Amino acid sequence: MLNSPHTAPDAGPRHVAIIMDGNGRWAQARGRPRLFGHHAGARRVREVVEACPGLGIKYLTVFAFSTENWKRTQAEVAGLMSLFRRYIIKETRTLKENGVRVRFIGDRVRLDSKLTGLMDALEEQTKDNDLIHLTIALNYGGRDEVARATKRLARDVAKGHLCPEDVDEETLTRYLDTCVLPDPDLVIRTSGEARISNFLLWQSAYSEYEFIDTLWPDFTAAELERLCRNFGTRDRRFGAVLA
Template sequence: MSDDASADQPGPRHAAIIMDGNGRWAKSRGRPRSFGHKRGVETVRRTVEDAGDLGVRYLTLFSFSTENWSRPADEVGALFELLKHYVEADLEGLARRGVRIRIIGRRDNLGPDLIAIIDRAEARTRENAEFHLTIAFNYGGRDELLRASQSVARAAADGTLNPDTLDEAGLAGHLDTAELPDVDLMIRTSGEQRISNFLLWQAAYAELVFLDVLWPDFDRQDLARAIDTYRQRSRRYGGVDAGAA
């Protein structure tokens, strides 16, 4: 297989990746988990460039889940510092390349310094449209649906929304991803085969690809392989193939 996915079939517009395996990658080398997370940030940088080159317009990365708070405090702290460092170090370069940055997830339990960095990144890149990079941080799919439901309930209570006319598009407008298209391709690295509470609504009809490669080792060829797999599948959305009997 070549490094680049073939161009004879449409590729995914929106790809989402569960970046799994940093800790195991570090452990196999006798290093702390934080070392694996740091190497994983380098993979993020490569993947953002590779995704754009391979025709992906929207890339959403699962960085820190609402369940990750149960991890050791030093590891949680390291993950927070890595997000700060990545945004601060890469923001201007991403902005110049036309990348729009969004950070989705809960913010009510994040520190003011991190919120300020997130706000600055989103404001700096708000007018960009060449490529859309979304980082799910302090995010959980069930938590997102709960917050969206609370938002709908408040709108109904104050009379700005009629629950009887609410449709799927209306509910989607209350999600963190209101401005994004649904996920076409969801990739998980490390060999695990579950979606771990990631984009439950948005990935309802996503094609799932599980790769037996740890995230720090994920490269352009792996991404191209996942895109090739996506292109070989028939997306029927509950229907049948046009040529089926």
């Protein structure tokens, strides 16, 4: 099982979502190709996953590849797809043995069959795990997710399975990729950028955000612990006025 020297902060986040940004810049600063940074970033994911139990984090969602990332060079996209395949093959046994349940969110249509086959297999092999729920957003975009969910909802309305008058926020939530997950309590973006980049738009309506300068390959479990402790100091009112 996973172990961590870090202790869970009081009232820490149960679900943390991370926009893992800065891999390319990290590599370029060292005179290396961008893919070198992506490989370093993939190794960082393991450390963060291992730190989660000790910090009271039950759900971890990471943004691996966005619907907009196809605009990158063909060489970088091909390298990333190869990295995803290698990551799954390399980490499956460890994830399974360490109680990590893995899910993928995003549109799989554009992904190659070998990769989606590995994704399906990893989900199947870890489906009974419950220590940590690791969700990997791959070919994911928040607007795309809502559009796909709306199409599925509309089909059910057209078939008579759902009345238009019954559609509300809770109804749409059931059609999202994340329907079985709680909304994130804390969203972290690394690399100094202060934007959400189409990530979990619906789910993060009341999430707390941390925009930090650290590039993703330099992000550590200690920094995650600091951010979780900072989260515990925030007054979360969800639109209400507390007495």
